[in-house]
Amino acid sequence: MGFGGMFKKLTVFAVMVTIMATSVAAQPKPGCQSHCGNIGIPYPFGTRNGCYISSDFFINCNTSFNPPKAFLSDTEIEVLNISLDDGHLRVQYDKSIGYDCYDSSGPTSQGSSFFGHRKFSISYSRNKFTAIGCDTIAYFWGFYMLSNYSSGCLTVCNNVSDVINGSCSGIGCCQTAIPRGLQAYFFDFSSSRNHSSVLTFNPCSYVFIVEDGAYTFSTSDLSNLDFNKREYPLILDWTIGDQTCEEAKMDPKNYACKQNSACIDPESGPGYLCKCNHGFQGNPYLSIGCQDINECETLKPCNESGTCHNTLGSYNCSCPEGFEGDGRKNGTGCSPQPHRENFPILVVALGIGLSIGLLFLIFGVGWLYRTLQKRKYIKIKQKLFERNGGLLFQKKTSSNEGRLDKAELFSSKELEIATDQYNENRILGCGGQGMVYKGMLSDGRIVAVKKSKDCKRRTEVPLLVYEFIPNGTLSHLIHDQNEEYPRSWDIRLRIAAEVASAISYLHSSASIPIYHRDIKSSNILLDEKFRAKVSDFGTSRSISIDQTHLTTQVLGTFGYLDPEYFQSSQFTEKSDVYSFGVVIVELLTGKKAISTFGSQEKRGLVSYFMSSMEENHLLDIVDVEIGKDSQKDEVIAVSQLAKRCLNLDGRYRPTMKEVAMEIERLRTRQGDCIHTHQLKQAEVIARKSIESWDFTSFSTEHYPNCSITSTSESDVHPLML
Incomplete structure (x- = not known):
């Protein structure tokens, strides 16, 4: 038989073993349904009570379809494939695509898709967040490791000719990764130009999460009004329980991995998976466990002179008596044994002596190595101590x-x-x-x-x-439902004055001007007397006196980010002013900078506030705890100041020194009382339309306890105010 024929024969055997292992691994629990239509249902999944390991693994086999379709538990999530080897479910959902459509008069229809499962997470390594459109900022909100998470991407184009089929890099189509452990999400949209320049060829924006490689972008998708009716697959990660392998093994009664299998801690999140050991096949979750593969029968791995002996989980190929070597087909082969004489006693003794000497040498070298490493470690620590001042x-x-x-x-x-x-x-x-x-x-x-x-x-x-600062952050004070926190107007105005004074010091009074670059309510700490201290200078930068801006990669927190900085990557002192303006609006309204509730217009606090100011509905959104007639003029004055800080054109925003002086003047009530009709309306400068933007992605994470502490309140350094 030639080499080519032998290779084909081995390939056929390998395929046979693979098919047999797959069919055994797909076994259901004895007496239970093995398939739903074309989908195999292996244990720990099952179609009725007693056939699955827990209710999360229930497969609803809907026979009203022909052929029948499998759905996950009591959801509308259709199961396309169940994989035991890597703990993946391939599914699809008929409402998986969110959409946002426009015509010449504005938005005509909007859509927001929701997806989630209480047990299984969305695979971070095998899915992509995808958005389609030419004037689209698409993002999703989700639950990640018991925390809120938001992410998204930006896609722009001016003409169909700008778009390239198959390319999803920010022109007409963009993609970004999703976090590990994401269990539920829903979509949202915004645009910079209200689709005014792209209505003719791109009336709708679409967003969806899809299995990596399952979607290929086409320019025709930009004008397809029925694109949201399509269905694309995505991958879910599943595990057993919520214990690690080490924890699960301590409970043998409920431990899911049976005989001849191994427990695996996946990267996808809590829980564990089971897998047959090498040389075994079957369903590792069934009571019979994994069975030994008889390689001698299935693979015929030995050559003509070798004899195959199957062992538990493996095999060996022995040579005939009088021969030595490896009898496997891909081994060295069997060859006659050479004539051997007994070693003299002297040679044996010499070997023993050399072995003992080698052991002493190894121990000596090891001791010397540890001694040198210890000295090296001491020197490195001293160098690092000196290098760090x-x-x-x-x-x-x-x-x-x-x-x-x-x-x-x-x-x-x-x-x-x-x-x-x-x-x-x-x-x-x-x-x-x-x-x-x-x-x-x-x-x-x-x-x-x-x-x-x-x-x-x-x-x-x-x-x-x-x-340690005991009273947490300003974000906790404003947003947490705790009746012990004082939230009066005087407290809020004092905090605003203290924060403005601190930022003004950084900009104007420090020996070297400093831009904070991440001003937000969660970075403002409150001591035991609820006095404000600006913290977290991890992204702050000092600049020379003759500089007007920094050109950097865009960093910050979505909702507080200066729109000019987001577009140009140039951070100025007015960018800190914008972020402080958002903090003022939080103090006025008691609402978060980004809200996941309410109507579309209320999800961005700045736009919600500005529209309320323009429509003279300011007092309707002011926090009820400060909306008293006695302080109405002060509230309106501070609102007008916030409006100036949030001007889209940074040139027309006040400096932080002007902001601090204005707030302090309101606190001390010096001069004449300011009335509503006397307030000068800030000039609203329309942002110039942008001809083309570069692709960018943004991501923010929200943690429940992300407050950090500052230095002692006594002997306060200006940077820690």
């Missing part, structure tokens, strides 16, 4: 220079003990630069320790130790 810090502390009389140096060991080895239960919050842990020093002081994301084993980046 440790010697200068020690000198200033000992000499009481630089207002560091109350600062202290802590060893990494002290901070590990204080935070219980950085236990997850000690996490206070998180930021763009690292995690914040609550700790207790040896003298009983409560502190917050900020650990950088770039912090390695040898502490290449210093850790920061702050005083």
Whole structure:
């Protein structure tokens, strides 16, 4: 038989084994339905009570279709394929595409699609968030690891000729990844030009999450009014329970992995999967477990001179008596054994001596290596200490220079003990630069320790130790339903004045001007007397006095981001003014910068506020706790100030110094009382239309406890106000 014929024969055997393993792995529980139409239903899934491992794995086989269709539990999610090997479900949903249509008079129809399942998450590695349109900002809101999550992408084009078939890189079509552990989501849209320049060839925007590779963009999709009626597949990740493998093995009665199988902790999230060990096949979740594969019968792996012996999970090919070598077809083959004489005793003794000497040499080299590594580690720690300014810090502390009389140096060991080895239960919050842990020093002081994301084993980046601030953030004060928090108008106006004064100091009074770049209510801390302190300078930048802006990659928080900065990537001091304007509106209305409830227009707080001002409905949206007649003029005055801060053209926004002076004047009530009809209306400058935008993606994450702490209130440094 020639080599080609042998290769074909081996290929056929391999295919036979694959088919047999697949059919065995798709086995249902004994006595249960094995298929629904063309879909195999392997255990732990099942079509009736007693056939599935839990109610989450119930498959509703709807026989009203021909052939019957399988649906997941009591949902409208159709199951296309169930994979035991990698824990994936291929599904589709007839309402999976969200849409937003326009005509010359404006939006004519809008759609928002919702998808979710209580147990199975949407695969982050095998799906893509996709948007189609020529004037479209599409994003989705979802639940990620028990937290809220939003992400999206931007797609623009001016003519059909700009678009390339098959390309989804931001011109007519854009795609972005989704987070790991996403369990539910719904879509939303916005546009910069209300489709005014693209109505003729792109009347609708579409958004959907689809299996990676299952959708190919076509220019005809831009004008297809029925595109939302299409159905595309997506992949769900499923696991057993919510325990890790180690935890599940401690409960043998409910442990799902049966005989000759292994437990796997997937990357998709909580729970575990089972897989047959190498050399075994079957359904690892059934009581009979995985069965040994008899490779001698299925593969015929030995050559003509070798004898095959099947073993549990494997096999071997032995050579005939008097021969040695490997009898497998792809092995070295069997060859006659050479004539051997007994080794002399001297040779055996020499071998033993050499072995003992080699062991001593290995132990000696290992001891020397550990000693050298320990010395190297000590030198590296000293270099890192010096590089990060440790010697200068020690000198200033000992000499009481630089207002560091109350600062202290802590060893990494002290901070590990204080935070219980950085236990997850000690996490206070998180930021763009690292995690914040609550700790207790040896003298009983409560502190917050900020650990950088770039912090390695040898502490290449210093850790920061702050005083623990008890009253959380301004976001908690405004939005949390806690009756103990004071929310009077005087408190809110005082907080606004303190924050404005701090930012004004950064811009105008510091020796080197500083742009904060991430001003938001969750970055404003409140001490025990509810005094405001601006925090989280992880993205802040200092500039020279002759500079007017920074050109950087767009960073910040969606809802607080200056639109000019988002378009031009140029951050100015007026960008901080815009973000502060959003904080003022939060103080006035008690609403979040981005809301997932209410009508479409209420999801962006700034646009909602500005439209209410233009329509003279301001007092309808003011928080009921401050909407009193006695302070009506002050509320309107502060609202007008916020409107100026939120001007789309940064040139017409006030400086932070002007904002701080205006708020302080209102607080002290100096001069004549300002009446509504005397307030000067801020000039609204329309943003120039943009001929073409570059593709961009944006993503924000919302954590329930993302507050960080600042330094002691006594001996306050201006940057920590």
